[in-house]
Amino acid sequence: MTTSFPAPGDKTSLEEGLVFTPKFDRDGLITVVTLGAEHGEVLMVAHMNAQSLARTLETGEAWYWSRSRQALWRKGETSGQLQRVVELRTDCDQDALVMRVEVGGDGGCCHTGRHSCFYRVVQSEDGGPARLVMAE
Amino acid sequence: MTTSFPAPGDKTSLEEGLVFTPKFDRDGLITVVTLGAEHGEVLMVAHMNAQSLARTLETGEAWYWSRSRQALWRKGETSGQLQRVVELRTDCDQDALVMRVEVGGDGGCCHTGRHSCFYRVVQSEDGGPARLVMAE
Numbered sequence: 001m002t003t004s005f006p007a008p009g010d011k012t013s014l015e016e017g018l019v020f021t022p023k024f025d026r027d028g029l030i031t032v033v034t035l036g037a038e039h040g041e042v043l044m045v046a047h048m049n050a051q052s053l054a055r056t057l058e059t060g061e062a063w064y065w066s067r068s069r070q071a072l073w074r075k076g077e078t079s080g081q082l083q084r085v086v087e088l089r090t091d092c093d094q095d096a097l098v099m100r101v102e103v104g105g106d107g108g109c110c111h112t113g114r115h116s117c118f119y120r121v122v123q124s125e126d127g128g129p130a131r132l133v134m135a136e
Numbered sequence: 137m138t139t140s141f142p143a144p145g146d147k148t149s150l151e152e153g154l155v156f157t158p159k160f161d162r163d164g165l166i167t168v169v170t171l172g173a174e175h176g177e178v179l180m181v182a183h184m185n186a187q188s189l190a191r192t193l194e195t196g197e198a199w200y201w202s203r204s205r206q207a208l209w210r211k212g213e214t215s216g217q218l219q220r221v222v223e224l225r226t227d228c229d230q231d232a233l234v235m236r237v238e239v240g241g242d243g244g245c246c247h248t249g250r251h252s253c254f255y256r257v258v259q260s261e262d263g264g265p266a267r268l269v270m271a272e
Contacts, residue, residue: 006265015248020258020266031181033169040176045167045232057260090268091253092246096181098254110228112151117227118234122156124193130141130156132226 005050008094015092023095024050029065032097034109036116037086040100043109044117046075048097060085062101080105141186144230151228159231160186165201168233170245172252173222176236179245180253182211184233196221198237216241 008014008021024030029047036043048056052063052072062083066073076082083101090097103109110117124130144150144157160166165183172179184192188199188208198219202209212218219237226233239245246253260266 018256018268018270020268031167033178033181035178042169042171042178042234045169045227045234057258057266088258089254089271090256090258091181092248092250092255096253097258098178098181112228114228117232118225119228120154120226122193122224122226122233130193132154132156134154135225 005053014094020090021094022050022053022090022097023093025095027067029067030095030097032064032099034062034083035098035100037100037102041116042118043101043103043115053097056085056099057088062099076104079108079111081108083109141189150230156226157230158186158189158226158233159229161231163203165203166231166233168200168235170198170219171234171236173236173238177252178254179237179239179251189233192221192235193224198235212240215244215247217244219245 006019006021008023009017022030028049032046032048034043035041046064047067049065052065055063062075062085064073064075082104085099085101087100088097108115119135120132121135122130123133142155142157144159145153158166164185168182168184170179171177182200183203185201188201191199198211198221200209200211218240221235221237223236224233244251255271256268257271258266259269
């Protein structure tokens with residue numbers, strides 16, 4: 001398994017090229033938006049380092065980097081909510097990923113037990129403080 | 137206009153609370169995933185600081201923070217692709233946002249002229265280097 005990727009090139013290569021040169025931030029991480037394969041809903045936003053991205057590509061299963069635990073994180077290893085990668089996309093400057101996944105177990109994603117991590121809507125009213133509303 | 141938000145509380149408040157306490161990173165930024173309002177497709181991934189988030193809430197229009205220009209960025213000011221916020225959600229630990237927007241102008245988003253910034257699919261074959269395929 002390789003854990004290295006080519007270094008990002010110039011603007012034209014980044015935007016129009018067909019070589020995958022993911023741009024990791026100064027912590028060595030790239031942002032990943034994970035979508036449900038069937039409905040396209042946003043399940044979670046997380047991070048990968050080069051090793052977890054390489055392992056994801058190699059295995060077809062989602063591996064993230066846990067910033068809190070500072071460790072490779074095979075999503076669903078404990079919960080059974082494993083994520084099988086259906087499609088992976090990158091953006092114009094190759095510093096973000098969008099990944100469509102089929103989820104194992106009960107199909108959920110969030111450690112709080114919800115289907116998606118985005119279960120609250122931010123509501124604001126004319127200058128007042130913003131509040132959250134449960135939106136499941 | 138207020139540009140400050142309450143400080144994040146404990147784990148239970150973050151996850152189950154109804155007070156919006158966005159968690160900014162050490163650069164003062166929070167990741168925002170922007171979706172098309174009608175179809176829910178991912179248009180872009182960008183960042184907001186407290187000021188741009190407050191302005192977004194106040195005006196109902198998407199304001200980001202441009203990391204490359206280190207400046208407030210009213211999306212679409214030049215291109216006409218202004219983003220009207222239809223819904224804003226936050227995740228379990230309140231360190232990411234998902235925003236559904238109606239886009240002005242030609243309805244696009246990416247500075248390369250594409251509808252979405254995620255116009256390329258990452259493809260990998262058994263251990264070989266990953267390649268990109270245009271997928272518009």
